[in-house]
Amino acid sequence: MxxxxxxxxxxxxxxxxxxxxxxxxxxxxxxxxxxxxxxxxxxxxxxxxxxxxxxxxxxxxxxxxxxxxxxxxxxxxxxxxxxxxxxxxxxxxxxxxxxxxxxxxxxxxxxxxxxxxxxxxxxQHYWPANLQAKELIQSGKLGKLIAIHDTRHLFYYGDGRPSWFFEKDKAGGGILMNLGAHSIDKIQWLTSSRVKSVKASLTYEGRIGDVEGSGCIFLQTTSNVTAVIIQSGYEGVAKDETELIFSNGMAKLISAKGMWVSKGGQYEQVKPIVKEDPxxxxxxxxxxxxxxxxxxxSSGVYARSVIAALEAVYHSDEKGVEISVEPK
Ligand SMILES: NC(=O)c1ccc[n+]([C@@H]2O[C@H](COP(=O)([O-])OP(=O)(O)OC[C@H]3O[C@@H](n4cnc5c(N)ncnc54)[C@H](O)[C@@H]3O)[C@@H](O)[C@H]2O)c1
Structure with missing residues (x-):
């Protein structure tokens, strides 16, 4: 070997x-x-x-x-x-x-x-709940995937975070560059498609640095799935959830915890799969x-598409308009 x-x-x-x-x-x-x-x-x-x-x-x-x-x-x-x-x-x-x-x-x-x-x-490509969700989407069991609602709240300004994360020229941005990269990747990977347009609104209310502390993004994928990403790094209640809305049901992913699927109007947890460490x-x-x-x-060409979507997020916030993401 x-x-x-x-x-x-x-x-x-x-x-x-x-x-x-x-x-x-x-x-x-x-x-x-x-x-x-x-x-x-x-x-x-x-x-x-x-x-x-x-x-x-x-x-x-x-x-x-x-x-x-x-x-x-x-x-x-x-x-x-x-x-x-x-x-x-x-x-x-x-x-x-x-x-x-x-x-x-x-x-x-x-x-x-x-x-x-x-x-x-x-x-994100290797977390068990995401692997289960991708299989669910591809199986068509809940019909067609039509929308994704991804929420991430995490106190970003805690003492443990190295200072470069708050400097735009070193980090490239704040919570969206760092954790939004995961959300955009998750949406692209789950839908086997790319972000084709974004409209974003960011805020800069953090106690240090010159990077955004929150953002709301409305995006569309090349597979015509609509997604909303909401992230906040301000003080609050930590949350890391993704809801998938299908034509015949819903699913919810909670990072590192598992996947829930709707049945009779309620969420029921699907038996978690045991996978190796991501x-x-x-x-x-x-x-x-x-x-x-x-x-x-996750090739370099794929990862460049995440950066292209993030560039469009910052551009959209600056200009106040929806931005098309150029196909590469
Ligand atoms: N995949 C994930 O889930 C995940 C999670 C956390 C971080 N990350 C990514 O990992 C990367 C590092 O993040 P981190 O949280 O470990 O940051 P960090 O600041 O804790 O670590 C970076 C290290 O690089 C060192 N360093 C800086 N300049 C150097 C140089 N010229 N030569 C050698 N070392 C140098 C610093 O001293 C520091 O120890 C980032 O890209 C971050 O986004 C990914």
């Missing part, structure tokens, strides 16, 4: 999810972690018995990993992904792919000319892409 060496760039909040998943896969071994923050880098390295480097370029040159996982602040995604692709590394690049479509294009060019695989970490499934998908020379489910 071929084994692949993986190295992680960024020892922040999401780092342990990736390293734990690597530890569960026989075909993958974690060799090193790079982080400019010596304290964080060394801590993660000692927990997982791997080497810490302050400079990711030095790490890649010395370790020559087959795969790099890029878990950096959003404004660093493009430069790091392009450079690592040029070194011949396959990439698992965290979502959102980059700040803008033009940056996504630069990454896609580097990946194509270096003949490496790129997967973007859209983990981060393990994500690595399996990347391995399949490398071994079979295919694109992973």
């Amino acid at each position: 071929a084994t692949y060496r993986a190295a992680l760039i960024g020892a922040g909040i999401i780092a342990r999810n990736h390293l734990d998943a690597l530890g569960r896969l026989q075909e993958l071994t974690a060799s090193a972690v790079a982080d400019t923050d010596e304290l964080k880098g060394r801590q993660v390295a000692s927990e997982y018995g791997i080497t810490h480097y302050p400079d990711y370029k030095e790490m890649v040159i010395k370790e020559r990993p087959d795969i790099v996982i890029i878990a950096l602040p959003h404004h660093l995604h493009e430069a790091c992904a392009v450079w690592c692709a040029e070194q011949g590394c396959h990439l698992l690049l965290e979502k959102p792919m980059a700040l803008k479509v033009s940056e996504c294009n630069a990454i896609l060019d580097a990946v194509a000319s270096s003949h490496v695989k790129l997967m973007v970490g859209h983990t 981060f393990v499934l994500q690595f399996k998908d990347l391995l399949r892409a490398i071994q079979c020379d295919q694109d992973p489910d």
Whole structure:
């Protein structure tokens, strides 16, 4: 069995999810972690018995990993992904792919000319309730899917969030760039289509930073499903729910909890399916892409469509009009 060496760039909040998943896969071994923050880098390295480097370029040159996982602040995604692709590394690049479509294009060019695989970490594709919902939609049991109502409330301004998330030039935006990327991905993936138009209204009432703290988005997909996304990062009651409205019923997804389907006017929970951790499934998908020379489910071209929709969200809010998302 071929084994692949993986190295992680960024020892922040999401780092342990990736390293734990690597530890569960026989075909993958974690060799090193790079982080400019010596304290964080060394801590993660000692927990997982791997080497810490302050400079990711030095790490890649010395370790020559087959795969790099890029878990950096959003404004660093493009430069790091392009450079690592040029070194011949396959990439698992965290979502959102980059700040803008033009940056996504630069990454896609580097990946194509270096003949490496790129997967973007859209983990929504691997959550059990989402997999159940996709099967339900495709089965046609509740008729035609006509609308989606996705709600996410989460106090975004808590002490634990690193400060770059509140700087537009580093994060690309606020709650919508970060968590809205998940919602747009979920809607596109569930409907096997792309966002074709958006009308968005955002607010900037957060106690710090220059990014939006809430947003309402009305969108339409190329499969003619209408969706509404409402997200708020202000204080309130945490909520992470997606309702699917069909011609003959409804379904509700609560992240990490499961799926409910309407029966006789009430929601009844569908028996949850036991699936592997989404981060393990994500690595399996990347391995399949490398071994079979295919694109992973969440390819760079797919992930660029999420950024195109997000660009349209900010544009729509600025101009106060509905924006068409250009097909790429
Ligand atoms: N898929 C998911 O569900 C999920 C969840 C959380 C975060 N994310 C994504 O993961 C990425 C990282 O998010 P996070 O929450 O871990 O952020 P974080 O700020 O906790 O971690 C980023 C790390 O990068 C380090 N860093 C900054 N510049 C560097 C450089 N030049 N070289 C090496 N290290 C450098 C920082 O010191 C920090 O430790 C983001 O793209 C975020 O959107 C995805």
